[in-house]
Amino acid sequence: MTPMDKPNRLLLLSELRVRDTAYNVSLSRSLLTWKRRASSPVYHPFRPMSYVERCQQHRWRCAAVTFTCPDGGLCQSWVGAIAEQLAAITSRPRRLLIYINPYGGKRQGGRVYEQKVAPLFAQAAISTHVIVTEHANHARDHLRTDAELKKYDGVVCVGGDGMFSEIVHGLIWRTQMDSSLDPNSPDETLTSCSLRIGIIPAGSTDCICFATVGTNDPVTSALHIIVGDSQPMDVCSIHHNNTFLRYSVSLLGYGFYGDVLTDSERKRWMGPVRYDFSGLKMFLTHHYYEGTVSYLPARGVVGTPRDAARCRSGCVVCQHNGPKPSERAEKYETDDCGNDGDWRTIRGKFLAINAASMSCACPRSPKGLSPAAHLADGTTDLILVRKCSRFDFLRHLLRHTNKEDQFDLNFVEVHRVVRFRFMPRHCQSDSDLELDLLENGKRQIFGQICRDHPACGCAPAYSSWNCDGEILTHTAIDVRVHCRLIKLFARGIEEPQVFEDLTNPCAI
Numbered sequence: 270m271t272p273m274d275k276p277n278r279l280l281l282l283s284e285l286r287v288r289d290t291a292y293n294v295s296l297s298r299s300l301l302t303w304k305r306r307a308s309s310p311v312y313h314p315f316r317p318m319s320y321v322e323r324c325q326q327h328r329w330r331c332a333a334v335t336f337t338c339p340d341g342g343l344c345q346s347w348v349g350a351i352a353e354q355l356a357a358i359t360s361r362p363r364r365l366l367i368y369i370n371p372y373g374g375k376r377q378g379g380r381v382y383e384q385k386v387a388p389l390f391a392q393a394a395i396s397t398h399v400i401v402t403e404h405a406n407h408a409r410d411h412l413r414t415d416a417e418l419k420k421y422d423g424v425v426c427v428g429g430d431g432m433f434s435e436i437v438h439g440l441i442w443r444t445q446m447d448s449s450l451d452p453n454s455p456d457e458t459l460t461s462c463s464l465r466i467g468i469i470p471a472g473s474t475d476c477i478c479f480a481t482v483g484t485n486d487p488v489t490s491a492l493h494i495i496v497g498d499s500q501p502m503d504v505c506s507i508h509h510n511n512t513f514l515r516y517s518v519s520l521l522g523y524g525f526y527g528d529v530l531t532d533s534e535r536k537r538w539m540g541p542v543r544y545d546f547s548g549l550k551m552f553l554t555h556h557y558y559e560g561t562v563s564y565l566p567a568r569g570v571v572g573t574p575r576d577a578a579r580c581r582s583g584c585v586v587c588q589h590n591g592p593k594p595s596e597r598a599e600k601y602e603t604d605d606c607g608n609d610g611d612w613r614t615i616r617g618k619f620l621a622i623n624a625a626s627m628s629c630a631c632p633r634s635p636k637g638l639s640p641a642a643h644l645a646d647g648t649t650d651l652i653l654v655r656k657c658s659r660f661d662f663l664r665h666l667l668r669h670t671n672k673e674d675q676f677d678l679n680f681v682e683v684h685r686v687v688r689f690r691f692m693p694r695h696c697q698s699d700s701d702l703e704l705d706l707l708e709n710g711k712r713q714i715f716g717q718i719c720r721d722h723p724a725c726g727c728a729p730a731y732s733s734w735n736c737d738g739e740i741l742t743h744t745a746i747d748v749r750v751h752c753r754l755i756k757l758f759a760r761g762i763e764e765p766q767v768f769e770d771l772t773n774p775c776a777i
């Protein structure tokens with residue numbers, strides 16, 4: 270054994286055995302590593318120890334190892350040092366509040382939790398309070414008013430993006446109330462939530478889990494919770510006429526994704542495949558919608574939506590763009606005197622208007638709606654898909670599933686923004702409408718009448734907003750990004766480790 274090596278933060282280094290093979294085993298702060306070596310005499314066994322092993326495609330598994338060593342005293346030193354190190358890690362949760370949606374995805378939430386997750390939490394000595402939800406918004410309302418949050422180190426949801434959204438709404442609301450802030454004001458600087466949220470994926474899309482962990486696997490997510498990972502995330506607030514509607518963390522989509530969601534809600538009984546049916550149907554329907562989008566481009570940030578680089582664990586773009594009080598005013602380009610910076614306006618006919626606050630990667634589209642979007646940079650990528658042929662729209666959609674750039678098409682544009690507004694054409698002021706009619710002449714007037722007349726079977730004037738899988742009640746909205754408002758038990762997607770053994774142990 271070498272003495273405590275402070276500069277390298279090495280605490281113990283010994284030759285130990287696993288079965289008949291000898292290893293050089295070292296313990297530094299919170300990291301236990303072992304490398305094979307040539308060997309020697311009689312060995313005493315430690316207790317079996319659990320650790321995290323990295324597997325293919327970002328999956329983690331819990332493995333166990335039993336070391337043996339030649340003298341009992343050294344054995345005790347090792348057991349003591351490891352226990353001391355584990356106790357010193359304050360980021361690991363000890364008490365969790367868990368909500369299970371028994372009806373999410375393929376309705377396997379309860380089984381997944383009991384069989385795959387609960388045994389791991391028990392092994393890691395995490396105490397849990399489990400609530401199986403009885404109705405929609407049960408978890409949200411419980412968090413808003415009833416939950417004794419001081420008793421917990423984190424909140425976990427077992428379900429899909431909709432269930433995660435409930436937790437986010439409950440926690441953000443509660444945090445703002447505790448800080449005496451007004452969630453109805455779109456200009457309020459909101460207080461970040463202190464409790465981290467864990468997601469055990471058991472839904473239909475699970476894009477938040479996929480885009481923050483790299484896989485939808487309950488065991489991997491449970492292990493990220495156990496080791497106490499932390500990943501901040503941006504949240505958009507959505508208002509209509511200065512009234513709060515909802516928060517969004519992944520996709521806020523009008524047109525195609527709004528229509529897919531509306532149609533798929535009637536097919537919930539089908540499970541996850543409902544999205545494919547409704548997707549095909551809405552693709553064939555090919556509706557476009559008219560309206561005005563205004564946005565505030567992100568200023569003073571690094572990165573663009575067309576970057577080849579991706580947001581990964583320890584992302585430097587997120588670190589650079591994260592909130593620093595001195596930079597905030599510049600980033601939002603707005604000040605207390607009501608100077609609203611350089612708002613830009615685009616009027617047109619759109620097949621889809623999408624805002625992606627993160628990549629929205631999911632099994633259907635492993636690179637996501639906006640592959641270069643960042644989890645915690647304080648911006649959202651506003652994607653405008655203008656009216657085009659079905660063939661062109663299919664080209665755009667297909668590019669979500671291959672290596673080609675879905676933005677490199679002349680009917681698609683993408684802007685990295687901190688705030689945007691949308692006004693459907695028919696909601697515009699009377700004077701705006703009159704101006705349009707004058708500009709566009711008689712043909713437009715007849716088009717207008719036709720659109721307002723349901724019996725003629727023409728395209729509808731309005732779509733709905735798909736807000737993380739929920740339908741918004743209004744179409745005219747004001748959206749603002751709140752940098753790092755929440756934190757997840759995750760670390761972002763890890764780059765594959767090219768030169769390292771896939772097993773990079775970390776005791777649990």
Ligand SMILES: CCCCCCCCCCCCC/C=C/[C@@H](O)[C@H](CO)NC(=O)CCCCCCCCCCCCCCC
Nearest residue numbers: 430474476519520544548549552629634666667669737738
């Ligand atoms: C030809 C294949 C093209 C495939 C294109 C796939 C693009 C998929 C992009 C998925 C983006 C998901 C963003 C995440 C949104 C979540 O907050 C939300 C809640 O869970 N999920 C959905 O709204 C669920 C949204 C699900 C949308 C599914 C859309 C499926 C489109 C199918 C089009 C078929 C055309 C075929 C023509 C022959």
Ligand SMILES: Nc1ncnc2c1ncn2[C@@H]1O[C@H](COP(=O)(O)OP(=O)(O)OP(=O)(O)O)[C@@H](O)[C@H]1O
Nearest residue numbers: 373374402403404428429430431432472473474475
């Ligand atoms: N006990 C319950 N009964 C009915 N609905 C519930 C219950 N608990 C939660 N919900 C609602 O079910 C909706 C869908 O749940 P969830 O997000 O878990 O699955 P999903 O929709 O299949 O997956 P995804 O959101 O990933 O597409 C959520 O909006 C949530 O509010």
Ligand SMILES: [Ca+2]
Nearest residue numbers: 503626643648
């Ligand atoms: Ca972002």
